[in-house]
Amino acid sequence: MKIQLSRNFFYNCIMSIVEWIIVIFLILFTGGIWLLKENSFILYNNSWIRIAVYMAIGIWTIPFMMKKRQVNRKYIIWIAVSLVCAAIPLLESVNTINFAILRFYCPIGLGLLIGLYVPRENFWKLLNKFITIMFLIACISLFFWIFGAILQVIPSSGDIYFEWNDIRKAKSYFGLYYVPLWQIIVIGNSQIVRNCGIFTEAPMYGFLLCVAYSFYRMREKQKRWVGIIIVVTILSTIGTTAIIYLLLFEVISFGLKKSGNNIMGLLKFFLFFIIAIISTIVIYNLVISKFLTGSGSVRQDHFRVALELFKATFPFGCGIGNFLSFERLEIYKQGLSIGLPTVYAMTGVGGMVITLFPLGYLSVTSMLKKEWKLFAFVVAFLWISICTSVQFNSPFSWLIILYAAKGTEGFVADSQ
Numbered sequence: 001m002k003i004q005l006s007r008n009f010f011y012n013c014i015m016s017i018v019e020w021i022i023v024i025f026l027i028l029f030t031g032g033i034w035l036l037k038e039n040s041f042i043l044y045n046n047s048w049i050r051i052a053v054y055m056a057i058g059i060w061t062i063p064f065m066m067k068k069r070q071v072n073r074k075y076i077i078w079i080a081v082s083l084v085c086a087a088i089p090l091l092e093s094v095n096t097i098n099f100a101i102l103r104f105y106c107p108i109g110l111g112l113l114i115g116l117y118v119p120r121e122n123f124w125k126l127l128n129k130f131i132t133i134m135f136l137i138a139c140i141s142l143f144f145w146i147f148g149a150i151l152q153v154i155p156s157s158g159d160i161y162f163e164w165n166d167i168r169k170a171k172s173y174f175g176l177y178y179v180p181l182w183q184i185i186v187i188g189n190s191q192i193v194r195n196c197g198i199f200t201e202a203p204m205y206g207f208l209l210c211v212a213y214s215f216y217r218m219r220e221k222q223k224r225w226v227g228i229i230i231v232v233t234i235l236s237t238i239g240t241t242a243i244i245y246l247l248l249f250e251v252i253s254f255g256l257k258k259s260g261n262n263i264m265g266l267l268k269f270f271l272f273f274i275i276a277i278i279s280t281i282v283i284y285n286l287v288i289s290k291f292l293t294g295s296g297s298v299r300q301d302h303f304r305v306a307l308e309l310f311k312a313t314f315p316f317g318c319g320i321g322n323f324l325s326f327e328r329l330e331i332y333k334q335g336l337s338i339g340l341p342t343v344y345a346m347t348g349v350g351g352m353v354i355t356l357f358p359l360g361y362l363s364v365t366s367m368l369k370k371e372w373k374l375f376a377f378v379v380a381f382l383w384i385s386i387c388t389s390v391q392f393n394s395p396f397s398w399l400i401i402l403y404a405a406k407g408t409e410g411f412v413a414d415s416q
Helices: 003-030 048-068 073-087 091-117 120-150 202-218 224-236 238-258 264-290 296-315 324-328 340-368 372-387 394-408
Strands: 158-163 167-172 179-182 184-187 190-193
Touching: 003 048, 003 120, 003 394, 048 091, 048 202, 048 394, 073 091, 073 394, 091 340, 091 394, 120 190, 120 202, 120 224, 120 394, 167 264, 179 372, 202 224, 202 372, 202 394, 224 238, 238 372, 238 394, 296 324, 296 340, 372 394
Parallel strands: none
Antiparallel strands: 158 167, 167 179, 184 190
16 A cells, blocks of 8 residues: 555656646747757757657656546547648648648647547646746746846846847846847837846747736636736736737626626626726727837738738648748748737648637637636637737647637536
């Protein structure tokens, strides 16, 4: 009995360590400067690090594959559909096959594997670790953003250079926080420093924080101060996309949540109506003001190019990793700034099915089960995935999308 207990304890410890490592690297792959420093061993071996992490994810799923449990037949059908769809852009991606394998096919394959074998409670273990790490990063970044970048009480420890579409410069604060100089907003004689944490740009950091906040809000046990710190950190990134994400998530989840009695329901309806109007006005003004900025012009240009390429190369796409086709049509040639439209231009109808079906299915099942926070997450996640260039940078976004094909069963305890 003692031997069995010690084996279980050892097994659980190993699995937990592997999960922490996987989550840390999934976060860092989403524009973490630690992996992109110029002339570093890690940068030159970035592809091998990705392969090692993918192998670790595969090894992590093996124990779940060996356990006898009923396999979801619907998900097997979805795997077959996904593989057919993933094959559609393959011929167009021959010249960029290495990029396609590492940034598209491997994450999709692992996402399907996790969706098929990894049960909800174990997937949530990954998500809880993700929330914890993002909370720690948020705390550290807020500290250095306030006392270092803003008040300058803590001096920078030096400058570093990193590779992100170009060689870029950032102020380092002991390797725990960075201020990428290209993310500083200049208004007249004033400068606004965006909180980028340990990431290359504020949108990447905002994406991770927003997803962490949503999953935190979906947990049964919540510590209010954790949510407050994450929200404050999101606001400190000064990102229009992230702020709209928060508004969408909170307004939808609050407005659709059922009240206990008729009077409260009526009051809530009027309150929701007022909040919805205010939020619509705020979102409209944020979007309009965004379009008037330099980054807004860049996004408009990239949306235009993605649409032109999607129509010109339909249904196969222009090829995964075929950035030259974008550069020929772009006015602003500084790296793509949008997410799903880029995926659809490169992968054609196959990429559309792989991304939109899981999110659509999860939204429908969450509405039927009245899981309004989950429904709000799908709407907000779709928004930020369109406006932020994460899909080919973040394997984590693919894992979420493909796990969504399980519907509410993958996220809510009583939805089987």
